[in-house]
Amino acid sequence: MGSLSAANAKFCLDFFKELSKAKVNENIFFSPLSISAALSMVQLGAGGNTAEEMEKVLHIHEVLSMRSLGTKGTPEKYGEAGGAHSQFQELLSALGKAGATCSLSIANRLFGEATFQFLQQYLDSARHLYHAELEAVDFINAAEESRGKMNSWVEKQTGGKIKDLFPPGSIDSTTVLALVNAIYFKGQWAIKFEDKNTREMPFRLNKREHRNVPMMCGKGKYKLVRRQEEQVTVLELPYTGGELSMFILLPETICDESTGLEQLESAVTYEKLAEWTNMENVYLQRITVYLPRFRMEESCELIPVLQPLGMRDAFILEQADFSGLSTKPGLFLSKVIHKSFVEVNEEGTEAAAATGMIIRISSCSCIPYEFRIDHPFLFLIKHNTSKNILFFGRCCSP
Structure with missing residues (x-):
């Protein structure tokens, strides 16, 4: 086993079983691909034990390395997780071509504080591997305006089905980066x-x-x-x-x-x-x-689900290591949000999901x-x- 699909399926079942503990006999719906894509973009900028924990939770340490690209921003720089990052690049390209008979789209975006210094290597890799462009915003002076801009992007990418991914109060002047994935599907x-x-x-x-x-x-x-x-x-x-x-x-x-x-x-x-x-x-x-x-709409805060699976350091200020993202200390993952929608009727299925991750810097037969x-x-x-x-x-x- 060494494929990204296997890693994503394992993460899907781990996540589902953990979420089920809090939602006994309740409807559940989520996009494992959206969550793993967003987490993998975060892992791209993590180091040390923070990166190792994320690799294990996502099972991407089991994905075979693919070191044939040999160009700037390639997975050689990311150790055992490199194979997963390169396979994500291939998957995103493949899904982008799957719209001939069904509407299927997946998009990633980085919203970064305009005055914050990110490592160029990280930005190049996010763009190269995840097709994630950086959009500069003003979290310090215009947090609410920035939140509205991010929510509008998500709503547009999901055909209007996912609204207000980032709730009021989720963005403030200590926010330096929001990593967002949005996926939309409509098929007959x-x-x-x-x-x-x-x-x-x-x-x-x-x-x-x-x-x-x-x-x-x-x-x-x-x-x-x-x-x-x-x-x-x-x-x-x-x-x-x-x-x-x-x-x-x-x-x-x-x-x-x-x-x-x-x-x-x-x-x-x-x-x-x-x-x-x-x-x-x-x-x-x-x-x-x-x-x-049937029709379902779900909203979930993911930190209480990810921590029991083994992803801990990323959420703790004193232990989080995002040295691959920036040389500035004090970065930690403060919020992970997932919203999803599905409607199944006589014509077919419409489904959408979005995952948002907020990285803050300490203000302190x-x-x-x-x-x-x-x-x-x-x-x-x-x-x-x-x-x-x-x-x-x-x-x-x-």
């Missing part, structure tokens, strides 16, 4: 669900409770596989063009007082997820699919003919070509 189903077939149907929250939801219904040829050992059925719902798909992971059993997802979530690993969503040798079957129409998704499930949107998970979620109550 390869086989659309017809509006006339959507009707209210029960969705089982557990064995004792249910609620009526708008349930879409469609018939067509899909790839579906049942994993006997884990008792999970996996359905692939491709978008037009076939380059991206949604995968539904539906547990077969549902418990009395729970969602039925506990066994699946404890069993899922990177290796199993890669196996389950590999449909290369699965034949198309004619299936009637019932899928709830059995195929059924019918597949009814009528109880809690996990889902993800995957870029099939690069095998990267763009979005991941849990639907407990549509």
